[in-house]
Amino acid sequence: MSGPPLAIVGGHVVDPVQGIDGIASVLVRDDKIAGIEPTAKPELPDAVQVIDATGKHVFPGLIDARVYVGEPGSEYRETIASASRAAAAGGVTGFIMMPETDPVIDNVALVDFVTRTARDTALVHVYPSAAVTTGFAGDALTEFGLLKAAGAVMVSEGKRSIANNLLLRHAMTYARDFDLVVALEAHDPHLAANGVMNEGLIATHLGLAGIPREAEIIPLERDLRLAALTGGRYHAAKLSTRDSAKAVAYYKDNHHRVTGAASINHLCLNETDIGRYRTFFRLSPPLRSEEDRVAMVEALAAGTIDLIVSSHDPQDVDTKRHPFSEAADGAIGLETMFAAAMRLYHNGDVPLPRLIDAMSARPAAIFGLPGGSLKKGARADIAIADLELPWVVAEDDLVSRSKNTAFEGARFTGKVLQTLVAGRTVYTSGTTSG
Amino acid sequence: MAKAAPSPSTRFPHRHLLGIGDLSPTQIEHLLDLAEAAISVGRQLEKKKAVLRGRTQINLFFEASTRTQSSFELAGKRLGADVMNMAVGSSSVKKGETVIDTAMTLNAMRPDLLVVRHHAAGAVELLSQKVECSVINAGDGAHEHPTQALLDALTIRRAKGGLSGLKVAICGDVAHSRVARSNILLLNAMGARVRVVAPSTLLPAAVEKLGVEVFHGMEEGLADADVVMMLRLQRERMASALVPSVREYFRFFGLDSDKLARAKPDALVMHPGPMNRGVEIASAVADGPQSVIQEQVEMGVAVRMAIIEELLTGGNKKAAAR
Numbered sequence: 001m002s003g004p005p006l007a008i009v010g011g012h013v014v015d016p017v018q019g020i021d022g023i024a025s026v027l028v029r030d031d032k033i034a035g036i037e038p039t040a041k042p043e044l045p046d047a048v049q050v051i052d053a054t055g056k057h058v059f060p061g062l063i064d065a066r067v068y069v070g071e072p073g074s075e076y077r078e079t080i081a082s083a084s085r086a087a088a089a090g091g092v093t094g095f096i097m098m099p100e101t102d103p104v105i106d107n108v109a110l111v112d113f114v115t116r117t118a119r120d121t122a123l124v125h126v127y128p129s130a131a132v133t134t135g136f137a138g139d140a141l142t143e144f145g146l147l148k149a150a151g152a153v154m155v156s157e158g159k160r161s162i163a164n165n166l167l168l169r170h171a172m173t174y175a176r177d178f179d180l181v182v183a184l185e186a187h188d189p190h191l192a193a194n195g196v197m198n199e200g201l202i203a204t205h206l207g208l209a210g211i212p213r214e215a216e217i218i219p220l221e222r223d224l225r226l227a228a229l230t231g232g233r234y235h236a237a238k239l240s241t242r243d244s245a246k247a248v249a250y251y252k253d254n255h256h257r258v259t260g261a262a263s264i265n266h267l268c269l270n271e272t273d274i275g276r277y278r279t280f281f282r283l284s285p286p287l288r289s290e291e292d293r294v295a296m297v298e299a300l301a302a303g304t305i306d307l308i309v310s311s312h313d314p315q316d317v318d319t320k321r322h323p324f325s326e327a328a329d330g331a332i333g334l335e336t337m338f339a340a341a342m343r344l345y346h347n348g349d350v351p352l353p354r355l356i357d358a359m360s361a362r363p364a365a366i367f368g369l370p371g372g373s374l375k376k377g378a379r380a381d382i383a384i385a386d387l388e389l390p391w392v393v394a395e396d397d398l399v400s401r402s403k404n405t406a407f408e409g410a411r412f413t414g415k416v417l418q419t420l421v422a423g424r425t426v427y428t429s430g431t432t433s434g
Numbered sequence: 435m436a437k438a439a440p441s442p443s444t445r446f447p448h449r450h451l452l453g454i455g456d457l458s459p460t461q462i463e464h465l466l467d468l469a470e471a472a473i474s475v476g477r478q479l480e481k482k483k484a485v486l487r488g489r490t491q492i493n494l495f496f497e498a499s500t501r502t503q504s505s506f507e508l509a510g511k512r513l514g515a516d517v518m519n520m521a522v523g524s525s526s527v528k529k530g531e532t533v534i535d536t537a538m539t540l541n542a543m544r545p546d547l548l549v550v551r552h553h554a555a556g557a558v559e560l561l562s563q564k565v566e567c568s569v570i571n572a573g574d575g576a577h578e579h580p581t582q583a584l585l586d587a588l589t590i591r592r593a594k595g596g597l598s599g600l601k602v603a604i605c606g607d608v609a610h611s612r613v614a615r616s617n618i619l620l621l622n623a624m625g626a627r628v629r630v631v632a633p634s635t636l637l638p639a640a641v642e643k644l645g646v647e648v649f650h651g652m653e654e655g656l657a658d659a660d661v662v663m664m665l666r667l668q669r670e671r672m673a674s675a676l677v678p679s680v681r682e683y684f685r686f687f688g689l690d691s692d693k694l695a696r697a698k699p700d701a702l703v704m705h706p707g708p709m710n711r712g713v714e715i716a717s718a719v720a721d722g723p724q725s726v727i728q729e730q731v732e733m734g735v736a737v738r739m740a741i742i743e744e745l746l747t748g749g750n751k752k753a754a755a756r
Contacts, residue, residue, distance in 0.1 A: 193674075201640035207555035207577030207615060210639050277556030321534055323554030325575065 004047045005029045006423060010040040011053025011384065015060060016357040017373035026058055028380040031422035035376045053384050056417065059356045060373050061093025061124075061381030062338060063363040065183075065261060066237060066309035068330065070401075071117065072110075073102025078314035078401045080114065084122035086312070086334040086400040088427035091383030091416035094125035094371055095312075095334070096363075100158035106131040106142045111150040123426040124419075125381070127153045127369060132171050132182060136160055141171055144178050153367045154181040156237065159284060159329070161187045161219045165226065172232030181259075181367060182227075183235035186220035186244070187284065196325045198271045198286045206277065208325060211286050213241040220244050224251045227258050235366065236260040238311060240285035242295035249304040259366050261307035262296045264337045265406050267344060269293070273406070279320045279327035280404045283311075300358060301350045306366065308358045310337040314402030331406040335398060340407060342387060342414030352387075380423035387414040446748050450562045450569040451741055453578035454619040462587070462620060468740035469588050469733070475512055476735055485743060486515035489546040494520045494536070495572070496552040501707055501731065502572050502582075506549045509738035515546070533557050534564050541565040546746055550574075555612075568745040570738075576610050576638075582706050583616035585737040587624065589730050590661055593702055598625035603655050603697070604646075605631040606665030606687060606714050609638045609676075613706045614665060618644050631655030633687065635676040636667075652686070652693045659697040663704045664689050667714045680713050690716040694724065702726050 006028040013024040013036065025042045027034040040054065064087065070077035078086075080097070087095055097114060099105035105114065111128045118126035130152040134140045144155060155175060161184060162168040168182075175182050192215040197203050199210025220236055224247055227234035236248055239262050248260040265283055270290045274281045281287060299305040313330025320327050333340075341359065344350040364372025371381040393410045395403045419427040446461055454462075475481060491510040495503050503519060510517040520540070533552065540548065541564065548569045550558045555575030562569035573579040591597055602621050608614040608630050621628045622645045629647040630637065642648050649655030656662060667683060677683045684690075694703065703715075703725045711717045720727060 199639045201643045204638040204640055204644065205615075207575050207612060209576075276559060318532075322532055323552065323557035323560055323575075325554045325556075 004049050005034065005045065006049045006051065007042065007044050008051045008053050008058055008382065008384065009042060011056045011058035013058045013374065014353055014356045015374045016353045017361045018375060020374070021353050026374055026382065028382075028420075028423045031380055031424075033374050033376055033378045033380050036374060051384070051418070055386070057385050057387050059383055059385075060360040061371055061383050061419065061421065062091050062359040063369060063371060064092045064095040064310050064312065064334060064337065064359070065307055065363045065367065066098060066263070066311045067095040067334065068098045068100055068311075068313040070314055071101065072113065076401070077316050079121070080117045080126055081121035082399070082401040083312065083334065084118070084124045084126060086332070086398070087124045088419045088421070089399045089416070090335040091338045091385060091419050092124060092334055093381035093383065093419060093421045094127060094369060096127045096129050096153055096367065098158055099129050099131045099156060104131050104136050104158070105129070106134050108143065108146050108150045111147055111152050115151050124421050125371070127151070127367070129154045129156050129183070131155065132157045132162060133167070138163060138167065141167075141174065144175055144180055148178050148180055153369065154183045154235070156183040159185055159187070161185065161189075165222065168223070169226050169230060172226055172230040172234060176230060176232040179233070181233045181235050183237045184223055185238045185284070186216045186223060186236065188215045188219050191215040191218065196282060196286070197274060198288045200271070200289065202271050202274070206274075213243065213288070213292075216241055216285050217243050217247065221247050224248070224256070224258060227251065228254070228256045231257065233257045238263055238266075238285060238309070239296065239305060240266045240288050241292050245295055245299035245304050249299070252304065259306045260304065261309045262300060262305045263309050263311035264333055264340045265311065265331060266293065267296050267300060267308065268340045269406060274324075277324040279322065279324055280331055280406050280408065282324060282327050282329055283331060283406070284329035297344060297349050300344070301354060303354070306358065306362045308337065308341055308355070310334050314400060315404045316402050320404050331404050332398070332400045332402055333405070335400060336393060336405060336407045336410070336412070338383070338385065338416055339391070339412035339414050340410070342412065345387070346413055380420060382420040383416050384418040385414060385416045389413070389415045391415050446744050449745065451580055451745060452559050452562060452569065452571045454580045454583050454616045454623070455578065457623070459623050462584070462623060465584055465737070465740055465744065466588050466591060468744055469584070469737040472736040472739040473733070475739065476732065481512050482514060483512060484514045486510070486513040486746060489515040489746060490544070491515045491517045491547040491549065491742070492520060492540055492545045493517065493549045494522065494540065494551075496522050496533070496550070496557070497573070499551055499572070502551065505731070505734040506570075506572060506738050509735050509742055510547070512735070513739055513743055515742070533561055537561040537564045541567070547742060570741060570745070573612050575612065576615070577612050578616045579612040580616050581734070581738055581741060582613050583620040584741070585730055585734040586617055586663065586704060586706070587620055588733045588737055589704065589726050590702060593726060594660060597621065600626045600660040601629065601658060602626050602661040602663060603629045603631050603659040604663045604665065605652065605655065605689065607636045607667050607671060608632050608641065608665065609636050610668065610671070611665050617663065618646055629655055629659070631687070633677060636671070652689070653696055656693060656696040659701050661702045661704060662689060662694065662697055664715050666706065666708065667710060684713055688712070688714055688716060689719050691718055691722070694719055700724070704730060707731070
């Protein structure tokens with residue numbers, strides 16, 4: 001593809017990798033970044049297409065390391081194409097797709113299917129991940145080497161923990177040889193039992209069974225110990241409690257190869273948001289106390305929590321329009337992750353460069369993905385946002401095929417206005433091209 | 435509108451009865467007063483009023499119940515309503531239809547009242563948002579069972595003359611009990627002093643923050659109590675390792691004459707039923723002179739008559755023609 005060069009001029013560029021946080025202009029040629037000029041008015045050749053970003057912020061396109069899609073198996077909830085449109089609308093230029101599909105992505109043919117479908121239908125980059133065990137059954141390892149060669153960027157057991165310590169040890173050890181990250185949610189199904197929200201006074205009031213924090217912390221600590229034992233790369237995929245962050249910090253301080261993420265929901269919401277049994281706030285791990293949320297935000301600011309993920313999880317009325325205890329977990333989030341993260345910036349909780357780092361540079365570095373920076377020669381994945389633009393989330397405006405947002409009616413300040421993938425505009429506020 | 439004496443509609447402005455948590459102490463007193471008046475209807479030879487003639491009440495029980503459903507059925511019939519029981523076991527609910535779909539289907543039949551029991555907390559409230567008629571919560575999961583708390587309150591009030599200042603011990607499986615939650619809310623609202631007595635495995639998280647005193651032994655928990663409320667222990671609690679055995683449970687938490695002797699000599703013994711004799715209560719106590727368990731059943735019908743009548747005709751709803 002070859003068109004006129006592109007210049008995004010006058011914006012405030014934030015690129016943590018290059019240490020840029022100020023007015024600059026980004027030059028794009030074809031699908032690559034051609035350079036950054038530290039001025040609002042660079043000298044430009046005549047035939048250049050100019051995007052005036054004065055008063056706006058320009059940063060590397062976001063990379064979301066945890067996105068559930070309904071394809072294959074539940075296309076009525078979300079396809080790879082519809083998820084990619086939602087991503088584009090949220091400034092997300094690439095995402096890791098969870099293997100939690102039907103069938104489970106546990107072999108090379110299915111990774112190929114995702115890659116081909118994404119190439120043919122998606123607006124943004126879609127990086128497949130693969131199951132740790134065949135069919136999530138928890139007994140036989142999938143073919144890590146072949147899966148990686150086919151394009152899988154990590155292995156994960158979806159929403160499950162791996163119960164068998166020996167199997168997990170082998171998985172981490174074997175994955176180490178292929179430099180594959182093992183990304184797991186920490187969830188003890190016995191301790192969580194039939195719990196549906198955070199254990200405590202609010203659950204008791206609502207008559208709902210609670211999930212203690214220990215249902216996350218115990219398997220997390222087990223995972224971390226095995227990561228230390230094996231020297232494998234372990235990613236704690238969705239943290240929700242103060243003590244979880246402490247545990248990750250301890251292993252990081254001891255130079256083990258562990259990283260952590262929190263979903264935007266756990267950084268912005270707490271258990272009181274459930275109100276009168278609102279099932280869109282039924283998540284796994286459950287929304288915790290305000291104290292836990294604050295601890296998550298602090299850990300994010302400190303870098304203990306490396307990533308913010310949307311944990312985009314489309315659910316339709318068939319799984320959400322039920323009594324709380326019978327509804328499915330999960331909320332969509334690709335379109336609102338950036339705007340919700342801006343709450344942390346406007347509140348003064350987390351500096352902007354750290355937020356952009358957590359949503360672009362860090363996921364690129366951890367999973368070895370292109371993008372995450374506006375360096376010369378990098379792929380031109382770019383988001384342009386107005387950090388001061390107020391807007392309200394309305395169900396009808398959501399691009400995602402499912403509408404189970406935990407931010408329905410939320411008032412945000414800050415919105416992505418334009419998204420470029422490999423130099424091509426895939427979203428401008430109000431429309432999605434494609 | 436000019437200020438006037440409180441009309442019935444301001445005394446009880448609700449369309450549904452979903453939980454004790456929605457009621458003020460004044461509204462609770464009001465319902466108890468109405469129930470008091472309804473007792474006599476059941477005690478006379480001619481037990482039928484015509485006040486709800488032509489109205490339709492549907493009992494929708496997603497969870498099997500004999501006594502509560504019968505009580506609601508009788509209450510509706512004594513008021514003159516046409517009462518239908520939905521046999522959920524054989525209906526489409528078992529075939530995967532959602533609560534909301536069921537609610538909308540029934541709503542289209544234009545009932546005046548739905549009485550709903552469901553095994554999930556919040557399910558009755560969810561259903562009430564989708565229908566145009568009044569809804570009474572006949573028990574939702576471990577959340578609330580408001581008519582049980584009201585009938586308990588009526589039973590206590592008639593025996594003790596009031597609720598304020600009474601020491602009420604609620605004993606047993608509080609964690610899984612909607613009866614306990616509704617009673618704690620109601621008794622606290624009316625100024626009683628509530629205790630819960632149970633092994634820690636049968637208490638919900640943060641129970642002490644519900645405004646109750648917590649005891650783990652019957653001897654201390656029942657000391658000087660005015661009312662002893664026993665809760666039913668489900669057999670599956672043994673399977674999930676919350677208590678080791680029936681034998682052990684009865685030894686430490688079953689109400690027998692020795693344990694009851696710790697309470698005041700005229701303490702009331704209550705149980706929402708159905709009882710597990712020899713598990714949470716000894717027969718000698720259940721059938722003994724302090725037991726008001728049978729009276730609770732009678733008060734149940736009266737309370738439900740009062741609530742149904744108030745929801746469907748109370749205040750200015752009388753004028754609202756369909």
